[in-house]
Amino acid sequence: DVKVTQSSRYLVKRTGEKVFLECVQDMDHENMFWYRQDPGLGLRLIYFSYDVKMKEKGDIPEGYSVSREKKERFSLILESASTNQTSMYLCASGLAGAGAYNEQFFGPGTRLTVL
Amino acid sequence: QKEVEQDPGPLSVPEGAIVSLNCTYSNSAFQYFMWYRQYSRKGPELLMYTYSSGNKEDGRFTAQVDKSSKYISLFIRDSQPSDSATYLCAMSVRQGSNYKLTFGKGTLLTVNP
Numbered sequence: 052d053v054k055v056t057q058s059s060r061y062l063v064k065r066t067g068e069k070v071f072l073e074c075v076q077d078m079d080h081e082n083m084f085w086y087r088q089d090p091g092l093g094l095r096l097i098y099f100s101y102d103v104k105m106k107e108k109g110d111i112p113e114g115y116s117v118s119r120e121k122k123e124r125f126s127l128i129l130e131s132a133s134t135n136q137t138s139m140y141l142c143a144s145g146l147a148g149a150g151a152y153n154e155q156f157f158g159p160g161t162r163l164t165v166l
Numbered sequence: 167q168k169e170v171e172q173d174p175g176p177l178s179v180p181e182g183a184i185v186s187l188n189c190t191y192s193n194s195a196f197q198y199f200m201w202y203r204q205y206s207r208k209g210p211e212l213l214m215y216t217y218s219s220g221n222k223e224d225g226r227f228t229a230q231v232d233k234s235s236k237y238i239s240l241f242i243r244d245s246q247p248s249d250s251a252t253y254l255c256a257m258s259v260r261q262g263s264n265y266k267l268t269f270g271k272g273t274l275l276t277v278n279p
Contacts, residue, residue: 055209082264091174093271094210094254101264109266141209152198152217153258153265157209 054078055158057142063164070129072161074142081147083125084155085109085117087138094141100125101147132165139163169193172255172270181279185242189255189270192236196257196268199231201240204252204272213253214240245277 058073076083084099086109096109098117106117114136118126125144129136139162143155172189179185187201198217202210214229216222216238222229228241242249255270 084266091271093172094269096266099264099266107262107264143209147264152215153267154200154212154215155267157211159207159209 055142055144055156057140057158057161059161060159061162061164063166064129064132065166066133068129068132068165070132070163070165072127072129072140072142072163074125074127074144074158075123076125076142076144076156077123078144078156079122080144080156081122082145082155083119084143084145085115085125085127086141086143087111088141088160089138097127132163134165137163137165170255170257170268170270172273174271174273176274176276178276178278179245181245181247181277183245183277185240185245185249185275185277187240187242187253187255187273187275189238190236191238191257193257193259193268194236195259197260197265198258199229199238200256200258200267201227201229202254202256202269204254206251210254247277247279250276 055076085097086094100119116128142158145155200215201213203213204210219233226243230239252272254272256267
């Protein structure tokens, strides 16, 4: 069974804290993605990675960075959390080489609140 | 104009109704067209996908694409309370040597028993 896990379901942090969100997949997928989901704005791509140590900016990378040291793990980092980063964060993974058929498998999400 | 437009609803229907969910898009480079279903407090999961214009059926679900009008639809026949979820359209587009998905905002559907 396909599995994408995220380190926390709920997280509360203070403004200015450094925040790490971890994602692990067990499907040997090359591609991994980080999204945020907000009411009225939908799913927006923050960063993605198509190989270990590789990363590409998505549509809203400002205020975020990522790390991919191992194939199965993709971390999202908020260097200095701000209240406007309060959101649901979703991690996804997918096969490379599938071309435009870009099925992505999602984790359950982390609800981050920044106070 | 946003690349993908989707009416967020909410949409509330009685059990057994036919549901029609729609998205429009502006980018002719979109290739695969997908529908994801997201239950409350869960991540989205792929429901259906299609590539070419026309209809694709899977049980009670039919995905329809009209590339000339840049319009896609998802029809649900004999809707059930278990179909209550947010439905997101998604479209695949090339970015460099890879592909990414662009999502609609999602439509919240409630099917009432």
